[in-house]
Amino acid sequence: MADLDSVLFVEYGYDGKLPLALVEVAQDIGQEKPTGVIRELAKMANLPAFVALYTPATRANPASRAWHDIDRFRIKRVWPTPEPDWRTLSPGEWANALLQIRDWQLRRFVSRPASNDASY
Template sequence: MRTERYETRDRAYGAWHRAPSIRRYLQATQAESLTMADLDSVLFTEYDHGGKLPLALVEVARDIGQEKPAGVLQQLARLADVPAYVALYTPALTANPANPNWSDIERFRVKRMWPRPEPGWRVLTPTQWAQALVQIRGWQLRRFEVQQAANDEQY
C-alpha cells in the first residue's frame, strides 16, 4: 500500500457538502436532502436519507493535476448498479463560510466513471456540481420508486 501523500486529510469537500455550506448553491430543501456517507475519506456514497438507499458513488480528491484511476470505483458501481463519478476539487484561497476550519472550493473537475464512462473531464463551478448532485439523486430515486405490479390488490 502506498504511503499517505499528506499528513492530514483535507476535509474541504465534507465541509462543502454539508447543508449549511451547500445551501449557498441550492434551495434549502435540496441542500437538506443531500446526504452522503464517507466510506474511506475519499469515496462518498450519495444516499436517500429515509431509506438509506445508495444512489451514487463519488470518489473525491484534491485536484493536483492527476488523472485519478478509478477501476475499483467502476466495479463497485457496476455491481451496485448505481452511477459513479470522480470529483477533483480545487480549494479556494478563502475559508468555507459555514466551516472556517476548511478552505472553500473554487471549482471541480468531474468525470462519470459508470455507466458510459466519459473520456474527458468537465470543469464545474460549485453551483454546477451541487445542482448535478441533486439531478443525479432525482434520476436515481425515480428509478428505484416502488412500482405496483398488475396483481396488487387495487388491480
C-alpha cells in the same frame, strides 16, 4: 492495497438510506485519477459512479472558517457510459448535478415494485 489520497462517498436517499450514486473525491493536483475500483463497485451495485477532483480556494469556507472553500471541481462519470474528458464545474453546479442524479435515481427505484409485492 489501500487508497489513502481519496475518499469514497455514497450519495443516498434519506428515506430508507437507499444508495443512489458513488463519488470518489480527491484534491485536484492535475492528475489523471485511476478509476478501476470505483468503476467495479458501481457495476456490482448497479449505481452511477463519478470522480470529483476539487481545487481549494484561497478564501475560507463561510460555513467553517478553519477550512478553505472550494474553487472548482473536475468531474468525470466513470460508470455507466464513462466520459473520456473532464468537466469543470463550480461548487454550485456540482451540487445541482448531484441533486439531479439523486432525482433520476430515486425515480428509477421508486417506480420499481418491492420484491415481496406478490406475497403481501
